[in-house]
Amino acid sequence: MEDMKIIELKESILEDNDKDADVLRNELKEKGICLLNLMSSPGAGKTSTLLALKKYFDGNIRFGVMEADIDSAVDAETIREAGIPSIQLHTGGMCHLDADMTRQGIRAFGQDDLDLIVLENIGNLVCPAEFDTGAQINMTILSVPEGDDKPVKYPLMYEVADVMAVNKIDALSVFDFDKARMEKAVLARNPGMKIFYISAKTGEGVAELAEYLIRRVRELKA
Amino acid sequence: MEDMKIIELKESILEDNDKDADVLRNELKEKGICLLNLMSSPGAGKTSTLLALKKYFDGNIRFGVMEADIDSAVDAETIREAGIPSIQLHTGGMCHLDADMTRQGIRAFGQDDLDLIVLENIGNLVCPAEFDTGAQINMTILSVPEGDDKPVKYPLMYEVADVMAVNKIDALSVFDFDKARMEKAVLARNPGMKIFYISAKTGEGVAELAEYLIRRVRELKA
Numbered sequence: 001m002e003d004m005k006i007i008e009l010k011e012s013i014l015e016d017n018d019k020d021a022d023v024l025r026n027e028l029k030e031k032g033i034c035l036l037n038l039m040s041s042p043g044a045g046k047t048s049t050l051l052a053l054k055k056y057f058d059g060n061i062r063f064g065v066m067e068a069d070i071d072s073a074v075d076a077e078t079i080r081e082a083g084i085p086s087i088q089l090h091t092g093g094m095c096h097l098d099a100d101m102t103r104q105g106i107r108a109f110g111q112d113d114l115d116l117i118v119l120e121n122i123g124n125l126v127c128p129a130e131f132d133t134g135a136q137i138n139m140t141i142l143s144v145p146e147g148d149d150k151p152v153k154y155p156l157m158y159e160v161a162d163v164m165a166v167n168k169i170d171a172l173s174v175f176d177f178d179k180a181r182m183e184k185a186v187l188a189r190n191p192g193m194k195i196f197y198i199s200a201k202t203g204e205g206v207a208e209l210a211e212y213l214i215r216r217v218r219e220l221k222a
Numbered sequence: 223m224e225d226m227k228i229i230e231l232k233e234s235i236l237e238d239n240d241k242d243a244d245v246l247r248n249e250l251k252e253k254g255i256c257l258l259n260l261m262s263s264p265g266a267g268k269t270s271t272l273l274a275l276k277k278y279f280d281g282n283i284r285f286g287v288m289e290a291d292i293d294s295a296v297d298a299e300t301i302r303e304a305g306i307p308s309i310q311l312h313t314g315g316m317c318h319l320d321a322d323m324t325r326q327g328i329r330a331f332g333q334d335d336l337d338l339i340v341l342e343n344i345g346n347l348v349c350p351a352e353f354d355t356g357a358q359i360n361m362t363i364l365s366v367p368e369g370d371d372k373p374v375k376y377p378l379m380y381e382v383a384d385v386m387a388v389n390k391i392d393a394l395s396v397f398d399f400d401k402a403r404m405e406k407a408v409l410a411r412n413p414g415m416k417i418f419y420i421s422a423k424t425g426e427g428v429a430e431l432a433e434y435l436i437r438r439v440r441e442l443k444a
Contacts, residue, residue: 041264042347042376043368070348072374093378095317095348123375125264126292126317126346145367145390146265152294153345154264156315168367171396 004073004080006088007108012100017131021099024134028106034116034217035102037135039157041150042123044143045167047075048200049209050118051082056210061217063116066105068097075120085111096127099134116217125154129161136220137163137213144168145175148182151189158186163194163216165209170199226295226302228310229330234322239353243321246356250328256338256439257324259357261379263372264345266365267389269297270422271431272340273304278432283439285338288327290319297342307333318349321356338439347376351383358442359435365390366397370404373411380408385416385438387431392421 014020028035038046050065057063064085067076076088087109091097097105102119111117119135121128140161142150145168151158158164164186166179179197186193194212198205236242250257260268272287279285286307289298298310309331313319319327324341333339341357343350362383364372367390373380380386386408388401401419408415416434420427 041345041368042372043263043365069375071377072371074371074374093348093352095346122348123263124317124346124348126315126344127349130315143265143367145365145393146263149294149296150264152296153291155293171367171393174393174396 004076004088005108006073006090007105008090008092009097009101009104011092011094012098014100017098021132021134024099024103025136028134031112032221033112033114034137034220035133035135036116036118036137036139037121037133038118038139038141039121039128039161040123040141041125041143041146044123044141044146045200046120046123046141047078049141049165049167049198050079050084050120052200052203052206053210053213054082054084056207057214060214061115062113063118064109064111064114065118065120066109067120068122070122085114091122095122095124096131097121097133098131102133115221125150125157129157137216139163139165141165141167144171144177148178151182151185155189158193159189162192163212164196166195166197167200169197169204170202226298226310227330228295228312229327230312230314231319231323231326233314233316234320236322239320243354243356246321246325247358250356253334254443255334255336256359256442257355257357258338258340258359258361259343259355260340260361260363261343261350261383262345262363263347263365263368266345266363266368267422268342268345268363269300271363271387271389271420272301272306272342274422274425274428275432275435276304276306278429279436282436283337284335285340286331286333286336287340287342288331289342290344292344307336313344317344317346318353319343319355320353324355337443347372347379351379359385359438361385361387363387363389366393366399370400373404373407377411380415381411384414385434386418388417388419389422391419391426392424
């Protein structure tokens with residue numbers, strides 16, 4: 001197998017990231033590409049959720065994944081081994097991507113025939129929430145073992161995301177996780193949040209999440 | 223109960239954080255205070271590990287906790303309800319604390335009679351690893367549900383820490399977590415890392431971690 005393509009992103013020198021993100025969003029809209037910014041803590045299951053979504057996306061939408069990491073290419077290799085177009089982005093130690101870094105990644109990816117490009121952001125609940133990447137869909141994953149109090153401690157993440165997957169629900173019996181308390185905290189900050197309960201491991205709930213995302217991608221391309 | 227003391231930290235204007243961290247370390251040494259910087263992903267179990275350590279610390283070392291968060295005071299309140307001196311630090315959205323912010327917290331805490339002050343850093347594997355807080359002990363927690371690949375993806379965290387607790391080992395049977403692979407990745411980056419396997423929930427392994435930390439505190443105060 002050929003070596004994984006690894007792109008070393010350059011730090012943006014643009015001062016107005018919000019404006020640049022709007023420009024990128026328009027550029028992508030014109031190309032018919034939907035960009036989904038996927039955010040979570042480290043180890044919440046971003047990569048495994050994408051793998052679980054694949055069988056529902058196949059035949060419906062063409063998707064590829066840009067894996068952003070501080071170091072290594074393990075996730076990009078996992079994604080590629082599953083037959084999904086993938087590229088590895090390195091942030092040079094930075095804890096997030098902005099719109100310009102995302103644009104660098106999309107250009108290097110060179111997959112303009114895709115319906116959906118997923119940017120798997122750095123595992124981090126703080127910094128990625130602060131920077132608009134130009135994505136049309138902002139999704140966050142909260143895994144059950146992290147606890148139901150994350151929306152209280154990292155509120156901005158739950159304000160900027162418009163869809164949320166609660167992952168590892170197969171482990172609900174092992175952890176104290178109060179769904180009602182979590183939902184109350186999320187919806188107080190973001191009444192429009194779409195919440196899905198899934199297990200990327202067992203597949204539970206993934207069909208509903210996939211159906212929702214496919215609809216969103218089709219609406220954005222319409 | 224009186225309201226939890228919440229300190230809004232000011233962003234440091236010092237340019238040389240490493241130098242300032244050394245200054246703070248010396249100041250603390252003179253006061254006979256050991257500072258432990260506790261880092262992990264969100265939800266790995268920083269607060270619950272501190273609660274589990276309490277019964278071993280009691281009668282051996284006097285300790286208090288500075289809880290750093292973006293928002294809320296839930297952890298500081300939990301710690302105080304357990305009878306541990308505590309203060310809540312807010313970082314104004316910042317993803318880490320530097321030495322000057324840590325000093326602001328210690329001054330506001332005003333507990334110079336303690337043997338050990340634990341700084342519970344922002345839940346984040348990226349930014350806290352980049353800033354020396356002035357701590358003598360840098361500890362990181364990796365929880366089993368996060369996966370054994372975190373040392374490969376967030377290498378700096380495992381380079382700057384000198385002690386590491388692998389938490390939630392009561393859930394080992396529910397998750398794919400390869401201890402040998404994790405240890406290999408950690409020790410390749412940091413051959414001196416002390417690794418403890420614990421469950422803050424069941425108490426397994428906590429006595430050994432506590433014994434090690436008590437010894438470190440006594441050595442640093444000697």
